Amino acid sequence: MARTAGSDGQRTEAAIRDAAVNLIARHGYEAVTMRQLAAEVGVQAAALYRYFPTKEDLLYDLMIAHMEALIASWESARPIRGGCSARLMAFVANHIRFHVERRHSTHVNNMELRSLSHERLSAILKLRNRYEKELRTILREGAEDGSFLIEDSAMTAMAIxxxxxxxxxxxRPDERLSVDEVTETYLAMTMRLVGAARHSEKTHVLERA
Amino acid sequence: MARTAGSDGQRTEAAIRDAAVNLIARHGYEAVTMRQLAAEVGVQAAALYRYFPTKEDLLYDLMIAHMEALIASWESARPIRGGCSARLMAFVANHIRFHVERRHSTHVNNMELRSLSHERLSAILKLRNRYEKELRTILREGAEDGSFLIEDSAMTAMAIxxxxxxxxxxxRPDERLSVDEVTETYLAMTMRLVGAARHSEKTHVLERA
DNA sequence: TCATTAATAAAACAAGCGTTCATTTAATTC
DNA sequence: GAATTAAATGAACGCTTGTTTTATTAATGA
Known part of the structure; x- marks a missing residue:
């Protein structure tokens, strides 16, 4: 056999991405074989190479997509106006929502950095730094205007x-705890952690979620 | 050739553990080959099997040793008397010191759980749970006696x-920042996070370090 | 209808994997 | 000094790896 009836390149590529994220998140990049991935997609191993030149290209693609989605997500969630406390809460709420929704993808991005080449690692870290800088800025400005009482904005950013x-x-969603409840508690912990003055605007962030 | 001059089983085994922790932390368990490990030790691959029946046995050994050392470390650092705040500070300070000292070992324990068999994974998670329970207990008791103001002691324990x-x-040690300075800041963040009443005993924990 | 292109199968490739085996040498014991 | 044990070698085993090549079928456009 060769080309199968109803086969569609775009659909196949999406299916490969999807299966790859799930398999790599569960077993690790090195442990997942191209044959295993192909079987999950329902295709022969050689077919994967029409879409991704190498195994590492596939990994890198997944990681870049994750980071770009994360940055885009914050850019559309970031409040236009509002004080540092509101911005911090928006950041935390968006971060948690995004990562809970993409648990597998997040695991891949956090665990498989070492499987990338030097240049590709740099590219991912650059995006990551761009994202984390947003939080550092919020913390620094909040410390300057008296909204927060923190020791070191870079260290606090990493901790948060x-x-x-x-x-x-x-x-794990679908348990006795909803994402919103967890977010609420993490918001409270975060605001205490940064020594924020009492905030009555607690629920504002989640209203649109 | 065969047995080399000055060879010593105990020393070789220790060298294998050492090299394995370093290599696995850097490249991941799946990516490290037995030949690569043997080369690092300065021995042939077959020699490794005198000490560890399989590759997974080696990994499990490293992980169990790490967890047991962690628990032992807390058992000897845990304060005999003192309120919940003092106990929490002792826990945080000991945890940070232990993990900074064993960065590689910690990475192995956090990243390679998925390479273990079901039963072995359970054994590690059991030890991990025993350790984390200590923190949960401190938080719960602190919440009960009014030392802390927290929403959920299990969730707070995970966050911390x-x-x-x-x-x-x-x-990274040996930079412009010492472990003690970092610990000091993290202690302050932790105490705020749990809503602890003002604590004047801040430096007590680090005095013996 | 017919060429063209996209999508896949099937088989092969060389390299490398974890592991085993028989053997050899060094150290220890009697 | 001979016998025994401990420590390691070197070659091999069967299998799997990521990847390439070649051939074949399905969809597409003129």
Whole structure:
């Protein structure tokens, strides 16, 4: 056999991406074989090479897509006006929502950096830095205008990011806890962590979610 | 050739563990080959099998050792007396110190769980749960006696653990920042995060470090 | 209808994988 | 000094890996 009836390149490529994210998140990039991936898609291994020149190209593609989606997500969620507290809450809420929705993709991006070549690693880290800079800026400006009481904005940014990304490690939706409830608690913890003055605007962030 | 002059089983085994932790932390368990590991030790691949029946046995050994060392470390650092704030600070300080000292080992334990068999994974998670329970207990008791103001002690425990373990992701010793300085800041962030009443005993924890 | 292009199968490739085996040498014991 | 044990070698095994090549079929446009 060769080309199968009803086959469509775009659909196949999307199916490859999808299966790859799931398999790599579960077993790790090195552990997933091209044959295993092909079987999951329902295709022969050689067919994968029409869409991705190498296995690493596929990984890199997934990672770039994840980072660009993350940045785009924040750019559309970022509040036009509002104080530093409101901006911080918007950042945290958007970050948690995004990562819970893309648990597998996040795992790939966090665990498989070492499988990238030097230049590609740099490209991913550059995007990551661009994103994290948003949080650092919020924290620095909040510290300057007295909204927050923090020791070091760079360190605080790392602490917050690790804390809120960590949600995906233990949280599974469809349990007795909803994403909104978890977000609410993490928002409260974050605001205390940065020494924010009492905030009555707590629920504003989640209203549109 | 065969047995080499001055060869010693105990030393070789220790060298294997050491090289394995470093290689696996850097490249990942699946990516590290037995030949690569053997070369790092300065021995032939077959020699590794005198000490570890399979590659997975080696990984499991490293992980169990890490978890047992972590638990032992807390058991000897845990304060005999003192309120919940003091206990929480001792926990955080010990956790950060331990993990910074064993960055590679920590990475292996956090990243390679998926390469273990079901039973072995359970064994590791059991130890991990035993350790995390210590923090949950401190938080729960602190919430009950009014030392802390938290929403959910289990959730707060996860948030804190992810935050303080995350230090190893960005922190490199021998820079402009010492472990003690980082610990000090993380202690302050943690105490605010749990809504602890003002604590004047801040430096007590680090005095013996 | 017929050439063209897109999508896939099938088979092969060389390289590398974890692991085993028989053997050899160094250290230890009697 | 001979016998025994500990430590390691070197070659091989069967299998799998990522990838390439070649051939074949389905969809597309003139």
């Amino acid at each position: 990011i690790q804390m809120i990304t960590g949600v995906i490690v233990w949280f | 653990i992810q935050m303080i373990t995350g230090v190893i992701v960005w922190f």
